[in-house]
Amino acid sequence: MLKSGVAVIPMSMDWDEVKVLFPIKFDPASFAGEPAWEPFHPLAVSFVNELSKALLKDPTVREFPDVAAFAFFCRKANMIRLKENLDKESLFRLGRGLVFHVTPSNVPVNFAYSLVAGLLSGNVNIVRVPTKEFEQIRIISDAIRQLYDSPEFTDFLKRISLIRYDHQSQATSVLSALCDVRVIWGGDETIAEIRKSPLRPRSFDVTFADRYSFCLINADQFVEEKHPLEVAAKFYNDTYYFDQNACTSPHLVIWTGEDFNVEVSRKLFWENLHEVVLRKQYALQPLWAIDKLTAFYSQAIQSDGIRRLVSPDNLLWQVELKDLSADIDKFRSVAGYFAEYHAKSLAEIAPIFHSKYQTLAYYGFSKSELSFFMETFRPKGIDRMVPIGQTTDFSLIWDGYDFIRTLSRICEIR
Amino acid sequence: MNDISEILNLPPYSLDKSTKRELLDPVFSGLCHHHYAQCEPYRKMMDALGFNTYLQVPYGEIPFLPVRLFKIFDLFSVPREEIVKTLTSSGTTGQAVSKIFLDKTTSANQTRILSRIVGSFIGPRRLPMIIIDSAKKVMDRNHYSARSAGIMGFSMFGTEHCFALNDQMEPDLDGLLPFIEKHKGKPVFVFGFTFLIYQHFIKELIRRNIHLELQEAILFHGGGWKKLARESVSNSAFRKMLQDTCSIDQIHDYYGMAEQTGSLFMECEEGYFHAPVYADMIVRRAHDFSMADFGEKGIVQVLSILPGSYPGHSLLTEDEGVIIGEDDCKCGRLGKYFGITGRLQNAEIRGCSDTYVNGLG
Numbered sequence: 001m002l003k004s005g006v007a008v009i010p011m012s013m014d015w016d017e018v019k020v021l022f023p024i025k026f027d028p029a030s031f032a033g034e035p036a037w038e039p040f041h042p043l044a045v046s047f048v049n050e051l052s053k054a055l056l057k058d059p060t061v062r063e064f065p066d067v068a069a070f071a072f073f074c075r076k077a078n079m080i081r082l083k084e085n086l087d088k089e090s091l092f093r094l095g096r097g098l099v100f101h102v103t104p105s106n107v108p109v110n111f112a113y114s115l116v117a118g119l120l121s122g123n124v125n126i127v128r129v130p131t132k133e134f135e136q137i138r139i140i141s142d143a144i145r146q147l148y149d150s151p152e153f154t155d156f157l158k159r160i161s162l163i164r165y166d167h168q169s170q171a172t173s174v175l176s177a178l179c180d181v182r183v184i185w186g187g188d189e190t191i192a193e194i195r196k197s198p199l200r201p202r203s204f205d206v207t208f209a210d211r212y213s214f215c216l217i218n219a220d221q222f223v224e225e226k227h228p229l230e231v232a233a234k235f236y237n238d239t240y241y242f243d244q245n246a247c248t249s250p251h252l253v254i255w256t257g258e259d260f261n262v263e264v265s266r267k268l269f270w271e272n273l274h275e276v277v278l279r280k281q282y283a284l285q286p287l288w289a290i291d292k293l294t295a296f297y298s299q300a301i302q303s304d305g306i307r308r309l310v311s312p313d314n315l316l317w318q319v320e321l322k323d324l325s326a327d328i329d330k331f332r333s334v335a336g337y338f339a340e341y342h343a344k345s346l347a348e349i350a351p352i353f354h355s356k357y358q359t360l361a362y363y364g365f366s367k368s369e370l371s372f373f374m375e376t377f378r379p380k381g382i383d384r385m386v387p388i389g390q391t392t393d394f395s396l397i398w399d400g401y402d403f404i405r406t407l408s409r410i411c412e413i414r
Numbered sequence: 415m416n417d418i419s420e421i422l423n424l425p426p427y428s429l430d431k432s433t434k435r436e437l438l439d440p441v442f443s444g445l446c447h448h449h450y451a452q453c454e455p456y457r458k459m460m461d462a463l464g465f466n467t468y469l470q471v472p473y474g475e476i477p478f479l480p481v482r483l484f485k486i487f488d489l490f491s492v493p494r495e496e497i498v499k500t501l502t503s504s505g506t507t508g509q510a511v512s513k514i515f516l517d518k519t520t521s522a523n524q525t526r527i528l529s530r531i532v533g534s535f536i537g538p539r540r541l542p543m544i545i546i547d548s549a550k551k552v553m554d555r556n557h558y559s560a561r562s563a564g565i566m567g568f569s570m571f572g573t574e575h576c577f578a579l580n581d582q583m584e585p586d587l588d589g590l591l592p593f594i595e596k597h598k599g600k601p602v603f604v605f606g607f608t609f610l611i612y613q614h615f616i617k618e619l620i621r622r623n624i625h626l627e628l629q630e631a632i633l634f635h636g637g638g639w640k641k642l643a644r645e646s647v648s649n650s651a652f653r654k655m656l657q658d659t660c661s662i663d664q665i666h667d668y669y670g671m672a673e674q675t676g677s678l679f680m681e682c683e684e685g686y687f688h689a690p691v692y693a694d695m696i697v698r699r700a701h702d703f704s705m706a707d708f709g710e711k712g713i714v715q716v717l718s719i720l721p722g723s724y725p726g727h728s729l730l731t732e733d734e735g736v737i738i739g740e741d742d743c744k745c746g747r748l749g750k751y752f753g754i755t756g757r758l759q760n761a762e763i764r765g766c767s768d769t770y771v772n773g774l775g
Binding site: 104106107110132185186187208241242243244245246247248249284285286287289290293294296297298299300301304306307308312313314315319334335 | 455458459461462463464479480482483486487700701702703712713730732734758759760762763764765766
C-alpha cells in the first residue's frame, strides 16, 4: 500500500539481510503511509503502561536492572506527569511521521527508550536494534509481541518495527530516504557513517554524539556525610556499571570547599569507591589496565604537573591535576580512570565547559545554586545536572533535546 | 649512561639469574636516568608517576611504557640530527604504526646483538641463505619497515641470498630449485615471517604438490601468530607442514618486536623462548601490574639494554605469556624461558559510544 508522496524503495534492496524481531512481516513503505498521532495519544500511553506492567511481572526482569529501570520509567504515573507538562502549551501537535532510530550497539536497553520517545510523540517507528543478541532485547521484544495479541492494540501493528541488520546492509540508505526524522545514537563515528545516507529535504537528524561528563562535589558538605559508602555505590553506578564508557559517565571530579575538607573528603570518597569496586567484583579486563596506563602517560606528556595518586591496584586510577585545562576532556580512559581537581571557585572552572560537556553529577549543591551557575556563566556545554547516582536515568529530555517536542510538529491554528 | 659494551660481548645465554641481575640493575637504572635527562616526554611521564630516576632500583621495579605510546608520540633521547634510521612497525592493518628512532650506536648494537644470538644457533660461519619473501618488497628503500629491517638484519648471516618468492609473492621455483641442488647435503640458512611462510610458501607448495629437499636447513621465523591463529594453524601444525613440504627439522620461532629490535627471544629445541643476557621478560598481573609467578599467565613486559636513542628499554606489550622457568631449561641455556599464549583480547565494553578509542591523547 504505497501512498502518493512516499519515497519509492529501490528494488535492489535485499530485505533478507534484515532480521525482523517485530512484527513478523516488515513493510517499510506501508509504515511510511501510516498517519501520525498527537503526542500522548491515549492508546500510546496505555500501550507503554501495559508494556511496563508486563515487564514488571516477568520474573526474569529481576536479573536485569536496566530492564527494570525501563519498566519503571514506563509507568502510567510518569507518562501523565510528562503529558501535563506538554498540555500547558495548549498548541496543536502531531508526530512528525516516520522515525528511524539507529541505536547504540553496546547499551542493550537504549533502543527501548528511543522507541518509547517515538511512540509517545505520536510517531511510527522503525528501530534498528544492536546486532549483538542481548537478553534484554529479547525480553522487551517478547513483551511487545505479547501485547499485540490483545485486540486493543491492533492499531499499533504499523507503529512499531524492531529490526536488526549488519553495517554493510543497504537498509540504512533505504530507511533514511523514507523517514521524517532519523534518531542516531552511538557517537561521532556512527553519526558520520549514517549521515552518508541522505535524508529527504524536510527530514532531519536528532544526533547523540560523543559527550564528556563530570562530577562536582562540595567537600564542605561531603565531610559531614554519614554514609559515604552509599554515595560511592551511587557513583559506581554512574561510572563502572557502564565501564565508564557511557556518555553520562563522569571522568573528572571537581572538588570545592575548604582545603582541609577537600583533603578529608577526597580520601573518604576514593577509599569508599575502591571498596565498592572490590565488593562488586568488578571485572577489569587486562587491556583496560593497559589503556589506563597509556592514557596516564599520554596525559603526562601533554599536560603539566599531573600526578598519579597512590592506589593499591589498577581498579581505580586517580590523576591529580595542577591546572584545569580546556582540553581535559581529551584525557579520558575507561573502567575507572579519574582526573581530579580542587577548584577555588565555580567561576574558575566555568570557562572549560564547551559543547562536548553533557552531564554534571553533583553532590552538596542546591538546585538554585546550579541554576545560578548556569545563568551567571552561560557555558556552551552541560545539558544535565543530576545528583550522583542518577546520571544514567533516562529522561525524555536528553542532550538538550526535548524528545516529545523535537519529534512532533506544531500546527498553528489561528 | 653506563657502558654496556662489556655486556654486549657476553655469550647470549651465559649468565645465571643472580649474576644477570647484579650486572643489569645499574644498566637499567642508568637507562632510565639517561632517557629522563634526554627525552622530555619521558621525563614528564616519570615525574607524573613520581619515579625518581636518580635512585638505583632492581630492574624489575623500573617503569614500563605501553608499546602503544610509540604509535602516539615521537619518542627519542638523542638530538634529531643524530637519528640515522626511523623504524616503523608493520602494525595491524589500518592501525597507526610505531615509530622507533635509531642513532648510530643503538642501530649498531642491535646488529651486534642479533648477530650474537643468531650466531649461537647457526655457528660462526655464514651460510647460503634462502629468504622466504620477495626481493622487490624488501628492497624498497622508500619504505623502511620492520619487515625489511628484519630481513636486512638476518641476511648478514647468509651468503648467496636467494629470495624464495617472486614479485607476485609466489614460490620462485626457477631460482629456488638450482639453489637447493647446488647446496644439497650442506647446511642452509632459511628466514622468513611466519605468516608469509605459511600463506605464500607452504600453502602453495602443498597446492602444487611440490616437495623441497632441505634436510640440512635451519629455519628462523617470527612476526607473530595472530594471523595464523585466525586460520587455526598451531605452532606444531606449522612445523609439521614445513617438515612435510621441505623436510626441515630445525625450526626456530622467535619473539621480538620492532620496538626492541636486536634482542630477540629465540625459541630453543624444547620449544621455549629464551631471554638472552641483554634482555629480559617479566609477566605482570593486570590487576595491579605486580609480577606474576612462574607458570602464571599475564601481560608480557620486555626489557632490553639496547635502546639508547629512544626510551624503549622497558615496555609493556599487549601479549599474554607465561614464564616456564629460569636457568634450568633442558636445552642448557641460562636465563628465563617462556611461552607466549596469545594476544590480549579487547572484551566487549559497555557504554553508548560505538567507538572505543584506546587511551589516545
